[in-house]
Amino acid sequence: MKSRKTILFALLTVLLALLFLADLTFGSIRIPLSETINVFFGKSTNNIYSEILLNFRLPKAITAILAGAALSVAGLMMQTLFRNPLADPYILGVSSGASLGVAIVMMAAAALPVAFISSGWGLVVAAIIGAALVLLLVVGVSYKVQNSVSLLIVGIMFGTIASSLVSVLQYFSNPDAIKLFIMWNMGSLSAVTWEYLQILLPVILAGLLLAFMLTKRLNGLLLGENYARGLGIPITQTRILIVTATGILAGSVTAFTGPIAFVGVAIPHIARGLFRSAKHQYLMPASIVLGASLILICDIISQIPTHTLPINTISALFGAPVIIWIIMKRK
Amino acid sequence: MPIVKTRRLSIGYTKGKNSTLVQSNLNLQLRRGEMVCLIGPNGSGKTTLLRTLAGLQEPLQGDVMIDDRNISEFTQQEKALQIALVLTDKVQIENATVKDIVTLGQHPYTHWIGGLTPEGRKKVDEAIRMVHLDDKSGHYLNELSDGERQRVMIAKALAQDTPLIILDEPTAHLDLPNRVEVMLLLHRLAHKTQKSILLSTHELDLALQAADRIWLLNQNEGVIYGVPEDLVIDGSFNRVFQSEAYYFNSTNGNFSMNYTLPKKISVSSSDNTRLYWTLRALARAGYSVESGASTTITITKNGWQMEGKLFETIESLLSTLQE
Numbered sequence: 149m150k151s152r153k154t155i156l157f158a159l160l161t162v163l164l165a166l167l168f169l170a171d172l173t174f175g176s177i178r179i180p181l182s183e184t185i186n187v188f189f190g191k192s193t194n195n196i197y198s199e200i201l202l203n204f205r206l207p208k209a210i211t212a213i214l215a216g217a218a219l220s221v222a223g224l225m226m227q228t229l230f231r232n233p234l235a236d237p238y239i240l241g242v243s244s245g246a247s248l249g250v251a252i253v254m255m256a257a258a259a260l261p262v263a264f265i266s267s268g269w270g271l272v273v274a275a276i277i278g279a280a281l282v283l284l285l286v287v288g289v290s291y292k293v294q295n296s297v298s299l300l301i302v303g304i305m306f307g308t309i310a311s312s313l314v315s316v317l318q319y320f321s322n323p324d325a326i327k328l329f330i331m332w333n334m335g336s337l338s339a340v341t342w343e344y345l346q347i348l349l350p351v352i353l354a355g356l357l358l359a360f361m362l363t364k365r366l367n368g369l370l371l372g373e374n375y376a377r378g379l380g381i382p383i384t385q386t387r388i389l390i391v392t393a394t395g396i397l398a399g400s401v402t403a404f405t406g407p408i409a410f411v412g413v414a415i416p417h418i419a420r421g422l423f424r425s426a427k428h429q430y431l432m433p434a435s436i437v438l439g440a441s442l443i444l445i446c447d448i449i450s451q452i453p454t455h456t457l458p459i460n461t462i463s464a465l466f467g468a469p470v471i472i473w474i475i476m477k478r479k
Numbered sequence: 480m481p482i483v484k485t486r487r488l489s490i491g492y493t494k495g496k497n498s499t500l501v502q503s504n505l506n507l508q509l510r511r512g513e514m515v516c517l518i519g520p521n522g523s524g525k526t527t528l529l530r531t532l533a534g535l536q537e538p539l540q541g542d543v544m545i546d547d548r549n550i551s552e553f554t555q556q557e558k559a560l561q562i563a564l565v566l567t568d569k570v571q572i573e574n575a576t577v578k579d580i581v582t583l584g585q586h587p588y589t590h591w592i593g594g595l596t597p598e599g600r601k602k603v604d605e606a607i608r609m610v611h612l613d614d615k616s617g618h619y620l621n622e623l624s625d626g627e628r629q630r631v632m633i634a635k636a637l638a639q640d641t642p643l644i645i646l647d648e649p650t651a652h653l654d655l656p657n658r659v660e661v662m663l664l665l666h667r668l669a670h671k672t673q674k675s676i677l678l679s680t681h682e683l684d685l686a687l688q689a690a691d692r693i694w695l696l697n698q699n700e701g702v703i704y705g706v707p708e709d710l711v712i713d714g715s716f717n718r719v720f721q722s723e724a725y726y727f728n729s730t731n732g733n734f735s736m737n738y739t740l741p742k743k744i745s746v747s748s749s750d751n752t753r754l755y756w757t758l759r760a761l762a763r764a765g766y767s768v769e770s771g772a773s774t775t776i777t778i779t780k781n782g783w784q785m786e787g788k789l790f791e792t793i794e795s796l797l798s799t800l801q802e
Binding site for chain 2: 368377379380421425426
């Protein structure tokens with residue numbers, strides 16, 4: 149049993165590495181694999197290639213990995229917290245909450261110092277707060293609404309409210325701010341520069357670390373809250389920690405790449421299916437590797453047409469069928 | 480020394496500013512190595528009492544003492560070392576094996592990521608063996624029957640290695656063989672492991688057989704407690720479960736239906752088993768048995784004799800009576 153899981157994990161890690169390389173190689177400008185390798189060993193003489201690879205494709209690929217890992221782990225934690233197989237940062241409106249946070253910073257906060265906004269930290273903090281607030285609302289509602297599909301609808305409603313508030317903000321904003329926000333909202337991995345990665349990387353690592361520290365409690369939560377209490381888990385504290393970790397992971401990714409749909413719901417299910425386990429000490433690393441791979445695949449696909457497609461469109465093509473499959477399976 | 484003691488305990492639930500009192504002034508004791516069944520009509524507060532004793536909800540008044548220490552002073556972790564729970568909450572986890580669930584019982588003893596100690600691993604295996612699921616420990620939860628699932632939850636509680644196990648209706652939703660088996664299992668565990676086991680149940684006859692002591696919850700008089708047989712003989716069961724439709728039959732420990740018996744008949748017999756079942760059939764048909772009634776049934780080895788005719792089955796006897 150254990151060795152099967154180890155082999156599987158090793159295979160998935162190799163796959164991830166290959167996809168990472170592929171993502172660097174493919175693009176609107178073809179760069180031969182040999183050149184790619186040369187650039188990374190500092191032997192390349194072609195300045196254009198190294199500029200594209202080092203300052204454009206490499207940060208984009210790293211962002212893809214971070215986004216996939218963060219959204220998948222956030223989805224996994226939400227599914228356990230709500231005991232709902234359909235929970236996911238995008239579906240339950242957490243990403244919309246993050247958008248609202250970003251919109252407020254970009255459009256309404258003319259009073260904020262410019263440095264705070266343009267540094268990226270303002271976006272991250274606002275997105276995390278927005279994401280965590282929506283999550284707290286959904287947690288509150290989940291006490292009243294037990295049915296998983298009903299909770300889903302409530303989450304969608306929260307998302308709609310957040311989007312509407314964003315529209316209201318847009319109506320009252322100046323054209324420059326609106327343009328900035330619309331660009332952001334399209335969602336793109338390539339918007340993340342090295343400068344932004346210096347923020348995104350440590351924030352996501354912190355979120356993942358917090359998530360890993362919660363694995364044991366998440367396992368206990370699978371039995372439901374009363375049983376978890378009986379096992380000695382302080383429920384309120386645990387819930388706050390999960391909301392914080394989820395807010396950090398989903399919020400910070402959304403702040404830089406815009407909303408990316410359905411990765412969070414689909415990946416934990418694929419991880420459970422492949423590893424045939426419910427234990428978070430397996431599911432969390434599996435979700436990280438699988439989520440990172442999926443976003444890399446989405447990014448590679450989005451490069452194929454002459455105009456780069458928004459990443460959100462492609463991830464939805466993967467994720468939406470998974471949701472339909474889960475609902476059908478539960479009947 | 481008792482493991483659980485309550486002092487002037489009032490239980491109930493609070494919703495907003497209103498609190499509803501369910502039971503008050505309870506002074507109960509639960510001894511080590513003893514199995515206690517909590518019995519009472521619906522709404523008498525069985526689940527509320529169990530939840531309060533388990534520390535899942537606050538008492539309205541009074542104290543719950545675990546090992547002579549007030550439960551309100553326990554941290555969640557300390558409670559988990561004293562009390563293991565089996566609840567009515569439905570457990571549905573995809574891709575979790577029997578062993579995975581039972582391992583969760585070791586939660587209070589594992590390190591931060593959930594790894595077991597060698598001793599903990601032994602405890603888990605032992606718990607699985609005690610509920611007779613050794614050959615299914617690698618099976619997934621959704622492959623099990625309801626009875627097996629309940630035993631998994633009991634094994635989880637055993638693996639928690641606490642001196643006290645509290646179970647809320649562990650026999651609900653089980654068929655009769657599984658109900659008997661679960662009760663017998665719990666009875667044996669209490670005596671073998673010296674754990675105290677407290678459970679609520681609606682299975683009166685099983686509780687009478689398996690429990691060392693019964694807590695009889697009653698809306699009006701609080702809790703009546705004692706050895707099951709004493710409570711039968713002093714008529715406590717009859718008082719608590721009073722109804723026009725049935726009565727507690729203290730000869731066999733079952734509930735019997737109250738039929739209206741407008742017709743009279745007399746019966747004579749030397750075979751007690753046949754007599755017992757004949758009386759039941761006659762009661763269902765509306766006959767009360769009185770000596771000196773105009774019709775007499777004589778039970779013999781060959782059958783039932785009435786007015787010179789011999790009937791081989793009760794069915795034929797009844798059909799003649801009802802003509």
